[in-house]
Amino acid sequence: MTSPGAAQLFDELDKKLMVYLRDGRTLIGYLRSVDQFANLVLHRTIERIHVGKRYGDIDRGVFVIRGENVVLLGEIDEVKEENTPLEQVSIEEILEAQRIEQERRQEQEQLRARFMKERGLQYTAEIGPDDMY
Amino acid sequence: MLPLSLLKTAQNHPMLVELKNGETYNGNLVSCDNWMNINLKDVICTSRDGDKFWRMPECYIRGSTIKYLRLPDEVIDLVKEEVIARGRGRGESRGRGGPGRGRGVPGRGGFGGRGRGGPPGRGGGHMGPGRGGMKKKQ
Numbered sequence: 001m002t003s004p005g006a007a008q009l010f011d012e013l014d015k016k017l018m019v020y021l022r023d024g025r026t027l028i029g030y031l032r033s034v035d036q037f038a039n040l041v042l043h044r045t046i047e048r049i050h051v052g053k054r055y056g057d058i059d060r061g062v063f064v065i066r067g068e069n070v071v072l073l074g075e076i077d078e079v080k081e082e083n084t085p086l087e088q089v090s091i092e093e094i095l096e097a098q099r100i101e102q103e104r105r106q107e108q109e110q111l112r113a114r115f116m117k118e119r120g121l122q123y124t125a126e127i128g129p130d131d132m133y
Numbered sequence: 134m135l136p137l138s139l140l141k142t143a144q145n146h147p148m149l150v151e152l153k154n155g156e157t158y159n160g161n162l163v164s165c166d167n168w169m170n171i172n173l174k175d176v177i178c179t180s181r182d183g184d185k186f187w188r189m190p191e192c193y194i195r196g197s198t199i200k201y202l203r204l205p206d207e208v209i210d211l212v213k214e215e216v217i218a219r220g221r222g223r224g225e226s227r228g229r230g231g232p233g234r235g236r237g238v239p240g241r242g243g244f245g246g247r248g249r250g251g252p253p254g255r256g257g258g259h260m261g262p263g264r265g266g267m268k269k270k271q
Contacts, residue, residue, distance in 0.1 A: 021200070021201075023155070023200070032209070033134055033135060033136050033139060034136070035135045035136050035137065039136040039137070039169075040136065041136045041139055043209055060203060061203060061204070061205065061206050062203065062204040062205070062206055062208060062209055063201055063202070063203055063204075064136050064139060064140060064201060064202040064203075064204060065200075065201040066169065066196075066199050066200060066201060069153070069200045069201065129155075130153060130154060130155060131153070
């Protein structure tokens with residue numbers, strides 16, 4: 001694990017990180033602790049919901065994340081954070097936008113399923129909302 | 134401090150557990166083990182879509198089904214105090230915290246070392262008994 005040039009989670013301690021989970025959630029928080037399974041402890045965490053060019057933040061506090069649920073994580077560049085082309089909106093607005101987006105996606109899936117069924121083919125969604133990987 | 138140790142410290146505190154299937158369990162932590170299996174009491178279980186609720190006096194959750202746990206902020210402060218107390222108890226001193234020796238050196242495991250910007254303790258603050266004893270810099 002400690003070969004030269006290898007990235008270590010220990011190096012990310014106390015940094016502001018973005019963590020992306022398998023269920024599609026984006027969490028941003030300060031990494032306080034790690035272990036051999038890459039279980040994480042995030043402090044002062046916010047959940048950021050993105051819909052199109054808009055995003056909204058929800059305060060979440062302390063997270064203990066089980067390592068297997070993490071897809072990737074990366075250090076947040078504070079300077080770039082200030083200059084995003086994305087627009088921050090209120091929590092209510094983004095939750096509403098997310099709900100509409102999910103409905104649209106469900107409709108598409110239903111259309112797809114019906115399309116396949118009409119042609120005598122089986123369609124089962126390979127990825128679900130719980131685990132997109 | 135390691136994530137599972139943080140969990141052990143959080144015993145008797147309220148917490149929210151989300152499982153991989155999206156169900157959430159709100160309750161007080163009774164116990165936990167090395168596999169993250171946990172025992173909660175006074176639990177309210179909420180279904181994935183938030184439309185169904187169950188109440189139960191206690192429940193056991195297998196660690197492998199957990200996605201994440203959300204803890205109250207006060208647990209972090211509790212951990213910092215415990216790390217300081219542990220450092221003081223072992224009597225370790227690395228000559229670094231010269232003036233702060235009496236207070237203990239809270240620069241390990243990433244907790245409490247924020248202001249200093251010092252290197253995080255490898256292995257999450259468990260320095261092991263092998264090192265023990267005071268290192269006196271003459």
